Amino acid sequence: MPIMVPGDVVAEALGRFGVDPATARPLARGGAPDGLVLSCRRDGADAFCKLMPLPDATGRELARLRDVVALTEHLRGAVGVVRYLPSLAGDLLEEVPGHVACLTARAPGRHVDEREALDPAFVRDWAGTLGRIHAATGAWTGGGALRDWRDEYELFRSGCRDDAMAAAWDELHARTAALPTDRAGFGVVHNDLHHGNLLRAPDGSLTVLDLDVASWHWYATDLAILLAHRLWSLRDRPDDARRFAATAVEAYLAEFPLPPERLADVPLLARYRLTLFVLAMQAELGSRPAPGWLRDVRAAVLDPRPLPCLAVLADVGPLA
Template sequence: MENSNTKQPGAIGLRPMPEDLREALKELYPWDKPPEYFAVGHAWSDGTIYSYSRQGEDRLLKVMPAGSQRSLASVAERQAWQEWLSRNGVDTLPPLHSEAGRLAEAVTCGTQEYIVYAWRMVSGKQVQLGDPRDCSDFYRRWGEMLGKMHRLAKSWPQWQHSACIDASGSPLISRQREWEVFHRRFQDDEVRAAWSVMKTELDALPVTRDNHGFLHNDPHPGNILAEDNRLILIDFDVANYLWFMVEIAICVYSEYSRVNFHSPWARRDAELDAIFITPFMEAYESENTLPAEEYGCVELFLNYRRFLMFACFFEQIREGSPEYLAWMKQDIIHARNYLPEDNWFARR
């Protein structure tokens, strides 16, 4: 997902919102002057963001095409979750209610329906991490934030799947839906077959109030803003009902991937268990406790994340590094361990 509070590179020169869209939205989200283009996501993202002001306050408005995977009801449930977290002490960018009092709106322009929501702009910057030896404070605060969200998720009314349903009565937000979306998205037959095997393993796992609930589902540093002493979690557009260990695995996968493949600090790999996972998980456990057996699922969920990254970045990796794509495919198919054998989770 794109960072939805900071302007994307190349977005030089603001462009007005299309006139038909302005007409559809002007009564729902009144502005001092018409909204202008602020940022657009990449090919794997999901909408266009416009900036506007209301009574001197800077705000952002996200416009997303509606479709089978995105409805007004599902977006509204995710926005309600974000608002509830904010009210309970998690730093997020809570949605603004429209003039009709709703957290999200659906408007139609021509033959296209759009889902829209708004929030206040903040001055925070996207988190930029350097040498992992210098990131201990961030790791602790990151783990604490995740633990707090998981603890709060245990009090959210829904925990197995969404309250909102489709015409057939199936939940609009669920792990089953996520599995189906990616099953269709894979461009490699062998990986798709391995994904079906993964589903069998997931279906055998226990699902309880203590290990499963509503998650942000993408809490990597690219979706965290830093403002003074605050860490602000943004972009809840893929929030889902999953095991809490899924998000822990997302964070671990993200930082190991950054250090080993996207930084000059790959030599720190052997230290990451001590300098990253240990402070991260100690802070997590200061806020939330998981059943001991959950930690044994970390490699399953790290491979789950690897599947999703394979699907989301398939074209990009194939064009830039086909050798890496082939290696990643084999890691997925054979469910190779992501972490060293001796790691924090194994020692639990």
């Protein structure tokens, strides 16, 4: 359900950033958006204004968002990232009633479609980008206000109304809680780098989007996110799934040599990701009936046997 923001708050945010309200148009966004996004123009250039709720007065959420901005700037140069534009007061974040606003320049490029997302050249760039993110965040000393895996568990557990899914989520929480959190395998991750969160420019370069959910997690979680959704979609095409996984893992490890013992956690964390995906979609649907494809994913993650879509990982050398 899209987040609604009062018109006067939107107008104030646009004014803080020097944006003409006549140029602003809300974007239709799928999934579970964490804020209102408007396309707009400033100084003759395309931009996006985003307003996100500040749910409490503790300052924790604002501090988290400041760390997201700092992370974006830290990654600049290592990977393509969006550019935050300052407000008229020179700030990258502006507090307006009940919300925080930011303005980013429109990045070059376009989203790739499902077919292009399997192109080996794109897969190598995608996975290599993920590896460079991990290499860069491993050296970052900030991020103290970002969420971590425990916050993620609580967020999705608190809204779950499906007893079977709640039990599965609890079990996965217990299993992941036993994983080591040393810096060789744990740090700040993107936490949602599916292909829809990348823009591909005409020269092939990629821009990373949506660092808003960056958190402290296992690096293998990010790799599992990259793999899990594609492997699910390719579950009836094992040869294509195997090629995709092998290409992605090789490109990732070329940029970030995750230790073999942490690579071994990828199947568990892929199940974790697909379970989280079901919980997120159930929350978005509310009382509406689940579509057939979502019922299929739910059935798969509730089956205690290994997920068939992940079987090809046993044929990928570093994960074998």
